[in-house]
Amino acid sequence: MGSISLRNAGLVASDALFSNLNFVIGAGDRVGLVAGNGRGKTTLLRAMAGQGELSTGELVRSRGLQVGYVEQDMPPASMGLTLYEMVLAALPEAERASESWRVDVVLDEFETPEALRHRPLSQLSGGWQRIALIAQCWVLQPDALLLDEPTNHLDLGKLFQLENWINQAARNIPVVIASHDRQFLDATTTRTLFLRPEVSPLFALPYSKARLALAELDEAAELKRERDLKEVSKLRKQAAKLTNIGINSGSDLLVVKSKYLRERAEKIESTVRSVHKDRSGEIRLGNSGAQARVMLAFDNVTVSNPVGEKLFVIDKLHVFQGDRLVVLGRNGAGKSQFMGLLHRTINGQETPGIRVSPQIVPGYIDQAMSFLPDRISLLDYITSRFDVGDQRSMSLLAAAGFAPERQDRPIGTLSLGQRARLGLLALRLQAPNFYLLDEPTNHVDIAGQEQLEAEILSHGASCVLVSHDRSFVRGLGERFLLIDKCKLVEVETPELFFSSMAQETTL
Structure with missing residues (x-):
């Protein structure tokens, strides 16, 4: 071995x-x-x-x-x-x-x-x-x-x-x-x-379990750091006091002792380390708000693939303000087709059976962040797409994890994780009140996933979500829609679906 x-x-x-x-x-x-x-x-x-x-x-x-x-x-x-x-x-x-x-x-x-x-x-x-x-x-x-x-x-x-x-x-x-x-x-x-x-x-x-152990380790390190810094401050004050007394009294012994205390403080200070903080760039969203109670209503809607073949039917469904819906289903069931249909309908396409509140301001991202252009720079994209000015754009990009010297690079040169963060920044700047998120955590690191989840929860944002990330689904989902036997049905939790998928696996 x-x-x-x-x-x-x-x-x-x-x-x-x-x-x-x-x-x-x-x-x-x-x-x-x-x-x-x-x-x-x-x-x-x-x-x-x-x-x-x-x-x-x-x-x-x-x-x-x-x-x-x-x-x-x-x-x-x-x-x-x-x-x-x-x-x-x-x-x-x-x-x-x-x-x-x-x-x-x-x-x-x-x-x-x-x-x-x-x-x-x-x-x-x-x-x-x-x-x-x-x-x-x-x-x-x-x-x-x-x-x-x-x-x-x-x-x-x-x-x-x-x-x-x-x-x-x-x-x-x-x-x-x-x-x-x-x-x-x-x-x-x-x-x-x-x-x-x-x-x-x-x-x-x-x-x-390791994450919990790490949190305990970091907490202990932070407490030690605080104790050490307090000790350093105490030693420096004692040293300054002894120096003054020694000079005024002409005592060489006190001056020597003062020097010893300062050296001891410096030695402790040299071992003090800052507790690690994840530096993956912030993810922030918002909720521009709406007064309507019902954001979307479905009545006998058929979802089809690009060649017109029926995938599933939605009998009746209402999406209320503040709802967080997760769409579940096997591969090929039509989840992404459903998200695309919602996006097109909210943006003005006439779709029989779907009523859209005029107060909806949509924010949509797909799995590949395909709306991001490859050939222009990050800074040019933000300044031309959103009315926030050059300096504000640079600050926003820096906060999202893009250092100023990298903001002139073409978007096409970004890694998948960087594209995801740029896409989420663009989503925020659209100032939506209704989020359509198709696999939003693809290529986003764990700290970013947790920030995204916390942002949606804290703002009470309405959203429809597709994700294979079970932790994200469990943390964010409030209502769960399952595509099953060519119909979209609401289920209480995702757990039966997760269990059935696991039991079917025979690798």
Whole structure:
């Protein structure tokens, strides 16, 4: 069995992302890697895979260890391949003819329909592209597995499959998972590493329990810091008093003692550390308000796919001001089609059976933040799209995590996490009173998810939400709509749906 060992490992970009990292990952370890966007998770995974370098320290892999690394994004060069061809291409060329059966075995593990196996990746959903990346890695039978945001774009069914697969097929090898999905980390990891610039705490606990332990550690550190600073202040006051007395009395002994107290204060002060605060950029929303009680009303509405095929029917439904509705359903049931229909209708499209309050001011984001233009800069986008002025735009972008020197970069150069934060800033500046959120937490780090949830709750904003993130759904949802047997029905909680999806998973 192999292992990966880090000794005094560190990474410095414009500032230190982490330092003095010391830990060993061995057989059966499943480590959750947690940090904000841009705080070094991907770089660390790439270094562990042998595809990048750290700034300091050393990283040692067992001799002959074959590391499987699943990146966040599908390489553009692979998009023209079929799913089957992409996985096959991972095998050494000389073995592809004789070992092609291994591709079928792996695709069977992930319950890949035969029709999808020979379809170009460019025609597949983001979820199936993600499965293709994992299958391409697994077909080589790696000795260790590194997964970078593996749940992005997965529907709930595939997410449960991936959980079971990690806990069964990959249970005996070292696994490191960088993820913002709190429930997924709880289900798949046994250790949690919080990447921080100075000290990166590692707990032999899954995420939620580790988060509580981290909070206790931070609280104890803050109390110690306060005690130390009080002691420093006390010593400096004593030293100043003794200095004055010593000078006035001509006592060299008091002057020496005063110097000793100052040195002691400096020594304590040099060890005092600030308690770590997540610096992923703020997420803020609002609620411009409305007087209407009923925001949307549905009466015998049919939701169809782009080619006109019926997906489901809504008999009667009222959405009231302040409602927080979560739309549940299997992949392909029509959740995103429903969100798109709502968006078009609220923006003026005539849709039989849907009545829209004229007081609605909509704010809409889709999974890909597709409304963001790629070619203009962040600053130009905010100043041209919203009437807030240059200085205010720069301040807003900085607060969202974009330093001034980076605000002139084209939006197309942003990472997925940065695009998500820019999209959420744009959503805020629209000043809506009704939010349509289609997978809003894709690529948003945990701190950002919690801020987004808190903002919606604190402002009493009306919203319709689609999300595969169970923690987000449970924390935010108030009413739950399930697409089931071609009808949209209201259910009391999402738990029966979650349970049924988990029971159907047979990976």
